[in-house]
Amino acid sequence: MSVSKNSKADSRPNSSKIISKRKTSWSFTFFVTALVPIIAGTIFYRLDSFDPAPLPSDVLTRHVVAVPSRNDRMLRGSELVGEGSLLGPEDVAYDPSSGVIYTGCADGWIYRVTVNDSASDMAVEKWINTGGRPLGIAVGGNGEVVVADSEKGLLKVTAEGTVEPLTDEANGQKFKLTDGVDVAHNGIVYFTDASYKYSVNEFLWDILEGKPHGRLLSYDPATKRTELLIPNLYFANGVAVSPDQNHVIFCETPLRRCRKYHLQGKEKGRVDDFVDNLPGFPDNIRYDGEGHYWIGLSMEYTDSWHFALSYPFIRKCVAIMMKYLGPPPMEKNGGVLAVDLAGKPAAHYYDPELSLVTSGIRIGDHLYGGSFFYPYIIRLNLNQHPAT
Numbered sequence: 001m002s003v004s005k006n007s008k009a010d011s012r013p014n015s016s017k018i019i020s021k022r023k024t025s026w027s028f029t030f031f032v033t034a035l036v037p038i039i040a041g042t043i044f045y046r047l048d049s050f051d052p053a054p055l056p057s058d059v060l061t062r063h064v065v066a067v068p069s070r071n072d073r074m075l076r077g078s079e080l081v082g083e084g085s086l087l088g089p090e091d092v093a094y095d096p097s098s099g100v101i102y103t104g105c106a107d108g109w110i111y112r113v114t115v116n117d118s119a120s121d122m123a124v125e126k127w128i129n130t131g132g133r134p135l136g137i138a139v140g141g142n143g144e145v146v147v148a149d150s151e152k153g154l155l156k157v158t159a160e161g162t163v164e165p166l167t168d169e170a171n172g173q174k175f176k177l178t179d180g181v182d183v184a185h186n187g188i189v190y191f192t193d194a195s196y197k198y199s200v201n202e203f204l205w206d207i208l209e210g211k212p213h214g215r216l217l218s219y220d221p222a223t224k225r226t227e228l229l230i231p232n233l234y235f236a237n238g239v240a241v242s243p244d245q246n247h248v249i250f251c252e253t254p255l256r257r258c259r260k261y262h263l264q265g266k267e268k269g270r271v272d273d274f275v276d277n278l279p280g281f282p283d284n285i286r287y288d289g290e291g292h293y294w295i296g297l298s299m300e301y302t303d304s305w306h307f308a309l310s311y312p313f314i315r316k317c318v319a320i321m322m323k324y325l326g327p328p329p330m331e332k333n334g335g336v337l338a339v340d341l342a343g344k345p346a347a348h349y350y351d352p353e354l355s356l357v358t359s360g361i362r363i364g365d366h367l368y369g370g371s372f373f374y375p376y377i378i379r380l381n382l383n384q385h386p387a388t
């Protein structure tokens, strides 16, 4: 086990450092608009098994839900936790009994990060390596950590650090992109497979194809049964069980919404709206124990994205360009949105320099933001830098 600490000098984000990582000669807008010369060729061009489809027309709108308060420069005043050690800390789970944040990184390691008033005193410690790409992460009632590993499926890590595979298929169909997870008080695990077709490195292909390859699932450790709760979801992503244990909230990234699946009573099995028309693409969702869910919004929903999502043909053009030029740079204004228990937006923290922010959780006075891309967790003091 190696333990490293941040140095204070490095703990302030430096926008030029972030920009240089993202520097590229392409822009997503270019991908979407500079298409005319290739359109003729595209009509007859075939990409193996990639066949974009229209998204549901009732969901496709340029409308964005109103948020009463925001901090649109969240990097100002932010500190960087675990800089250089935490490579793509996609989700963050907090265990209040030990004061530890668990996060899974691109190198397969699950890290334990000990929360401290001072970011520079937060110890970052390698815990176990899944051998895959851990994404969603949640702490269960017995101190066990449950991991949605995009390559390995659903895993349990015991408090002693033993990794046990739980499940990697449902109804005969293997998971290809196990993504979000949460554990109910009764031990049942709710999780998503974002896509049975595309792997984590191909996530943009799934979004561009615009087909519902995702599923909401549950796993009962008592019976070892995996149950398919909802098939045909569009890139099913973050999952959070409500504090009253009555429902589970799940996010569908390209549809910019999170929905509510009822777990109890007469409404059991029913799906209701929770929050629609998010200002960006939702990823993980976490409950803070004090009345708010925090939704990671990987990037802003721009006119370019709206144009691309509206026309399968445009998405096909983007995919062809992506095949030859590599992935387009992501749009910016990523951040974290807080919503109340009814799904009503409360506060939005974001920054023009951020993209692929994938999770957020409030612990005490601070917001901790995970990301699929950056080599650190972003920490913001919400008292000093509130949304207004």
Ligand SMILES: *[C@@H]1O[C@H](CO)[C@@H](O)[C@H](O)[C@H]1NC(C)=O
Pocket: 115, 116, 117, 118, 121, 122
């Ligand atoms: C923060 O870390 C320092 C140094 O490891 C330790 O002495 C202190 O007790 C910690 N504070 C909290 C609130 O955990």
